Amino acid sequence: MFSRLRGDFPILRARVGESPLTYLDSGATSQKPECVIDTFTEYFTQRNAAVHRGAHTLAVMATDTFEAGREAVANLVGGAPNQVVWTKNATEALNIVALGIDRASHGFGGEAAQRFAIGEGDSIVVTEMEHHANLVPWQQLAQATGAQLRWIPVTDDGELDLTDLETIVDETTKVLAFTHVSNVLGTINPVAELVARAREVGAFVVLDACQSVPHMPVDFTDLDVDFAAFSAHKALGPTGLGVLWGKAELLDALPPVLTGGSMITTVTMDSAEFMPAPQRFEAGTQPVAEVAAFATAIGYLTEVGLDRVFDHEVELGRQLLERIAQIPGIRVLGNAENRIGTVAFDVDGVHAHDVGQYLDSQGVAVRVGHHCAQPLHRRFGVTASTRASTYLYNNGEDVERFLTALAEVRPFFGLADTPAAEKAQAS
Ligand code: PLP
Numbered sequence: 001m002f003s004r005l006r007g008d009f010p011i012l013r014a015r016v017g018e019s020p021l022t023y024l025d026s027g028a029t030s031q032k033p034e035c036v037i038d039t040f041t042e043y044f045t046q047r048n049a050a051v052h053r054g055a056h057t058l059a060v061m062a063t064d065t066f067e068a069g070r071e072a073v074a075n076l077v078g079g080a081p082n083q084v085v086w087t088k089n090a091t092e093a094l095n096i097v098a099l100g101i102d103r104a105s106h107g108f109g110g111e112a113a114q115r116f117a118i119g120e121g122d123s124i125v126v127t128e129m130e131h132h133a134n135l136v137p138w139q140q141l142a143q144a145t146g147a148q149l150r151w152i153p154v155t156d157d158g159e160l161d162l163t164d165l166e167t168i169v170d171e172t173t174k175v176l177a178f179t180h181v182s183n184v185l186g187t188i189n190p191v192a193e194l195v196a197r198a199r200e201v202g203a204f205v206v207l208d209a210c211q212s213v214p215h216m217p218v219d220f221t222d223l224d225v226d227f228a229a230f231s232a233h234k235a236l237g238p239t240g241l242g243v244l245w246g247k248a249e250l251l252d253a254l255p256p257v258l259t260g261g262s263m264i265t266t267v268t269m270d271s272a273e274f275m276p277a278p279q280r281f282e283a284g285t286q287p288v289a290e291v292a293a294f295a296t297a298i299g300y301l302t303e304v305g306l307d308r309v310f311d312h313e314v315e316l317g318r319q320l321l322e323r324i325a326q327i328p329g330i331r332v333l334g335n336a337e338n339r340i341g342t343v344a345f346d347v348d349g350v351h352a353h354d355v356g357q358y359l360d361s362q363g364v365a366v367r368v369g370h371h372c373a374q375p376l377h378r379r380f381g382v383t384a385s386t387r388a389s390t391y392l393y394n395n396g397e398d399v400e401r402f403l404t405a406l407a408e409v410r411p412f413f414g415l416a417d418t419p420a421a422e423k424a425q426a427s
Contacts, residue, residue: 001304001308002312002392002393002395003395005033005304005392005393006393006395008033008034008035008300008393009031009032009033009034009393010034010037011023011031011032012031012393015363016360016363016365017361017363018363019362019363019364019401020363020401021363021365022362022363022364022365022398022401022402023365023393023394023398024364024365024366024388024389024390024394024398024402025365025366025367025387025389026214026234026389026390026391026394027183027211027234027342027367027371027387027389028234028367028389029233029234029239030214030233030234030235030236030237030391031236031391031393032236032237032238032293032297033236033297033300035296035299035300036236036237036238036293036294036296036297036300037293038296039289039292039293039295039296040238040289040292040293042292043065043288043289043292043293044289046061047061047062047065047288047292048062048288048289049061049062049288050062050285050286050288051063051065051066051286051288052066052262052279052286053262062288065288065291065292065295066086066286066288066291066292067081068295069086069291069292069294069295070082070084070086070278070291072294072295072298072299073243073245073294073298075298075302076213076298076301076302077209077213077218077219077220077228077230077243077245078218078219078220078221078222079220079221079245079248080248081278082248082251082276082277082278083245083246083247083248083251083277083278084243084244084245084278085243085244085245085246085251085277085278085281085282086241086242086243086278086282086286086287086291087229087241087242087243087244087281088240088241088242088287089231089233089239089240089241089242090133090208090209090210090229090230090231090242090243091133091242092242092244093229093230093242093243093244094133094134094137094177094206094208094229095137095257096244096254096256096257096258096281097137097206097227097229097244097246097254098137098138098140098141099137099141099257100113100116100254100255100256100257101116101117101118101141101145101174101175101254102140102141102144102145103255103257104116104117104254104255105117105118105119105144105145106144108255109253109254109255112252112253113253113254113255115253116174116204116253116254118141118145118147118174118175119145119146119147120145120146120147121147121172122145122147122148122172122173122174123147123148123149123150123170123172123173123174124138124141124142124147124148124149124150124173124174124175124177125149125150125151125152125168125169125173125175125176125177125178125203126138126149126150126151126152126177126178127151127152127153127154127160127178127179127189128151128152128153128154128375128376128379129154129158129160129179129182129184129185129187129373129376130151130177130178130179130208130373130375130376131179131183131208131210131371131372131373132372132373132374133208133210133372134177134178134179134206134208134229135375138175138177141175147174148172150168150173151168152165152168152169152178153379154376154379156335157334157335157336158182158185158187158333158334158335158336159187159189159334159336160178160187160189160190160194162190162193165193165194165197166197169194169197169198169201169203170201171201171202173198173201173203174203174204175203175204175206176194176197176198176203176204176205176206177205177206177207177208178194178206178207178208179207179208179210179211180207180208180209180211180212180218181210181211181212181215181339181340181342182211182334182342182373182376183210183211183342183371183372183373184333184334184342184344184371184373184376184377184385184387185333185334185336185339185342185344185376186211186317186334186336186339186340186341186342186343186344186389187334187336187338187339188212188216188336188338188339188340191207191223191225192223195223195224195225199224204226204227204250205224205225205226205227206225206226206227206228206229207220207223207225207227207228207229208228208229208230209228209229209230210229210230210231210234211234211340211342212230212340213230213234213235214230214234214235214236214301214391215306215309215310215313215340215341215391216306216307216309216310216340217306217307217310218306220245226246226247226250227244227245227246227247227250228243228244228245228246229242229243229244229245230242230243231243232290232293232294232297235294235297235298235301236297236300236301237290237293237294237297237298238289238290238293238294238297239290240287240290241287241290241291241294244281246277248277251276251277251278251280251281252276252277252280254277256274256280256281256283258281258283258284259272259274259283260283260284261283261284261285262279262282262283262284262285262286263275263279263280263281263282263283301392304392309391309392310340312341312392313340313341313390313391313392313394314339314340314341315341316341316390316394316395316396316398316399317339317340317341317342317343317390319396319399320341320343320388320390320399320402320403321343323399323403324343324345324403324406327403327406327407328410329347329348329349329410329415330345330346330347330348330406331345331346331348332344332345333345333346333380333382333385334380341389341390341394342387342388342389342390343387343388343389344371344385344386344387344388345385345386345387346380346382346385346386347386347406347409347410348410348415349410349413349415350409350410350413350415351384352368352369352384352385352386353368353369353384354409354413355368355386355406355409356368356386358405358408358409358412358413359386359402359405359406359409362401362404362405362408363401364401364402364405366386366387366388366389366402367386367387367389368384368385368386368387369384369385370383370384370385371385371387388402
């Protein structure tokens with residue numbers, strides 16, 4: 001099945017110079033199947049209008065499309081459609097929560113919002129493996145409110161070190177924000193254990209689901225998180241669209257940060273009342289074509305089956321890890337048991353950008369740099385790494401082409417002999 005569906009992705013037929021394209025950068029953004037691309041043309045040729053305004057036929061069709069997309073997301077990740085807020089991307093979704101709490105802490109949103117208020121003496125907890133999108137907004141919130149920012153450290157194996165969980169997450173903790181899956185290490189974090197601790201102390205749980213929703217079955221209601229965020233573009237969908245998912249009563253109480261048209265009930269010259277969620281967070285003209293395309297992407301993923309996607313990627317990841325270990329001079333970051341098919345590594349003596357350029361010369365697309373996770377790289381004693389991330393359209397041939405090119409990297413840079421670290425160990 002997986003070898004057949006590769007043909008659904010036109011870009012995978014592309015060549016990079018003389019080489020076939022080997023795309024192993026889906027952790028950054030996924031490629032799109034033809035049906036998702038076609039949805040744009042179909043939407044703009046047959047259904048295009050602004051939503052929630054106007055009584056004409058196209059406006060009704062566009063609104064139906066927009067709301068059907070919400071239902072598709074709810075079917076994918078659990079909850080009801082009114083728990084699904086459209087955003088520009090996951091970064092915006094996480095900022096809406098952090099900035100909403102900031103506003104609540106400064107008296108906005110009335111009595112209902114006071115449950116979110118934090119200040120001096122309170123703490124916000126994140127982890128050392130966060131993408132900057134789920135770190136910087138919480139740093140900003142801590143600075144704006146006087147709350148303390150704490151973090152759960154990462155072990156050498158690239159797992160969360162929960163030894164001191166009870167003291168890091170304590171009675172002062174108002175928010176526990178963490179990633180479901182590390183975008184660098186591929187580690188799948190123990191959501192249930194973290195949520196259980198948050199419940200004991202009454203903290204809100206915010207889950208960064210960017211690297212889980214595209215790759216495995218995820219149900220936010222079952223996970224019992226309060227808020228969650230992910231981006232459509234990593235899950236076969238278009239850029240420019242993300243999801244903020246939340247418990248309905250919390251979304252209705254959280255003050256919006258973007259205000260203006262389409263999110264109000266009554267406006268006077270000096271005041272405004274806001275609609276309930278999800279509309280209270282959707283100010284301005286909305287990305288309807290993107291929603292239509294994402295609904296198609298969700299349909300595609302659901303038809304393949306996210307449990308099968310997960311198994312397929314785990315198997316590719318296993319092959320990558322096993323074979324990378326046989327190439328001298330390469331250190332994989334982390335060694336978690338429970339992981340998706342994402343592998344980040346350091347090549348002894350060659351900067352990640354040079355690794356990336358050599359691989360690109362062989363048609364292999366990978367991510368290089370800090371992957372928006374500088375603290376995690378610092379934890380592993382490097383400033384940058386190379387990351388290969390798989391998705392449902394990758395196959396054994398991609399793995400082979402990548403490994404062949406990777407084995408050539410150190411010899412290409414004149415470093416064919418035993419790497420420095422291994423020499424030091426042997427002596
Ligand atoms: N969180 C994680 C774990 C990610 O991998 C990413 C993207 O790489 C983000 C957040 C931010 O997603 P976006 O850039 O789509 O807002």
